[in-house]
Amino acid sequence: MDRQIDYRHLESLIALLTVARLGRYTAAAAVLGVNHSTISRRIDALQKAMGGHLLAHTPNGWELTDLGRRAMASAEAIEQAVAAISTEEDSPTLTGHVRLAAPDAFSAHLAAPALAKLQAKHPQLVFEIVSETTRARQTRTGMDLEIVIGQPSVRKAASTKLMDYELRLYATAEYLQAHGTPHQLSELAGHSLNYYIDTALTVDKLDEATSHLPPMHRAISSTSIAVQYAATMNHAGLGLLPVFLSKHYPNLIPVLHDQFSYLSEYWLVGREEALRSKAVQATVRALNDAAANGDWFILPSGNQVPS
Incomplete structure (x- = not known):
């Protein structure tokens, strides 16, 4: 049978709840406004009181043990009770x-x-x-x-x-006037592309999008979509950009939309x-x-x- 937890361990239960949700002591410390060692001390004290390990370190971060899940139920009950105390009648307030x-x-x-x-x-x-x-x-x-x-x-x-998330090609009138408007996918080989940095891209779906295009010279590459838009709207090349935003920018002209789009x-x-x-x-x-x-x-x- 688990040992009884008294009121002195309330802060420790909240620390456990936060670590269980975020999987990391440092992240829990930032949320609770304390330092990492304080979180560690509170968890250690709770483990001693309950007579066993509440958390196990895994490749997925800190995960609850069976004993930890029982303690987590108490922590969630405390959280709900505190929320109920601070809630005005007929006006539920989330914290x-x-x-x-x-x-x-x-x-x-x-x-x-x-x-x-x-x-x-x-x-x-x-x-x-x-x-x-x-x-x-x-x-x-x-x-x-x-x-x-x-x-x-x-x-x-x-x-x-x-x-859904859709990518299509866009360019400015100035860029197309200076470099010509492609009418076939094969003609893209003579154009520059503004997109993510190849070596920094870890999202398979975004990496896969360019595999459907012929090899293109990279003009301005960035991990930021804002930079990709800025490069495209300043005539640096074609941008492979999200449709949900691009359609609201009238100076961006659709390019080969009847021949290419990438869905994710x-x-x-x-x-x-x-x-x-x-x-x-x-x-x-x-x-x-x-x-x-x-x-x-x-x-x-x-x-x-x-x-």
Whole structure:
């Protein structure tokens, strides 16, 4: 039988809950506003009180043991009780700290506006959005949720498709006037391309997109979609760009749209422990609703560069 946990271990239970959701002591420390050693001390104290290991270090980060899962249930009950105390009658208020990693176009144009609306309803929610374009982490540590391009292959996590993602070629009138307008895919070999850096690209679906094109000289390559747009709108070459944004920029002219497009999807990935958090659940609903309704934030001037 597990030993009794008294009130002195409340902070330790919250530390355990946060580590279980984020998979990393340092990430939990950042969320709770303490240092790494404090998290370690609290977990150690709780393990001594319960008489066994609560966490095991694995390639997926820190994972709960069987004993840890029993302690996690108590931690979640405490979290819910605290939330209930701070909730005004007939006006449910969410609290918590949610970390999201997503590609920069998705971060700026869907995640940020969707979560801004959610945060306006629940001011005690805190969001951190890490803008990055990578494959789903096999460790999945440090983040509650990830948005990735292409269906992920993950363990000990849940994944769901958010929406379709399409890439097409665009250029400015100035570029086409100076270099000619291609009328066949084969003619692209004489043109420059603005796209991701080959050696820095870890997303298979994005890497695969260019395999359907003839070899092209790389003009300006970047890990940032904003830089790719800036390069294309400043006539450096053709841009292989997301349709959902490009169609809002009138100075970008579609190129070979009757012959080429590349389809993929945005997928949402979350640790199982994180997805039990009401704050994370609300975040997932907000992102799903925004994706389903096409609630993309578009800058008012078509000549501005997206983030």
